[in-house]
Amino acid sequence: YGTVVLEKMDLRNLTEKAKRPDDENPNTKQHRNRFRAGVSILVGCLKNSGMRVIEVPDKDTTKTCHVCGSIQNFDAKMELVHTCTGCGTEWDQDCNACLVMLDRSGFATECACSGS
Secondary structure, three states: OOEEEEEEOOHHHOOOOOOOOOOOOHHHHHHHHHHHHHHHHHHHHHHHOOOEEEEEEOOOOOOEOOOOOOEOOOOOOOOOEEEOOOOOOEEEHHHHHHHHHHHHHOOOOOOHHHOO
């Protein structure tokens, strides 16, 4: 494979804000910075090895149906397999998110885990 597709994540959405109104929890900020550094290193290594890296928006990748595009409202922490209320397709949320990312990157979305 010559291309890697990654979510361009806004890490502020993944970490809780500090309870102090004017400042962030130093541990949260440090964790976020380490994660960003790790992603930067990964992207750099991939590019240096000749791989193409495409970053796609992370908004609703888990909850957007890869078949019809509707955004589903469900508890992703509790429901690993979800049936789309828009088209009736049942999907594993992780595989679905990958297919959404591939679609956003411009790649075909045929995948063994999708049943397509």
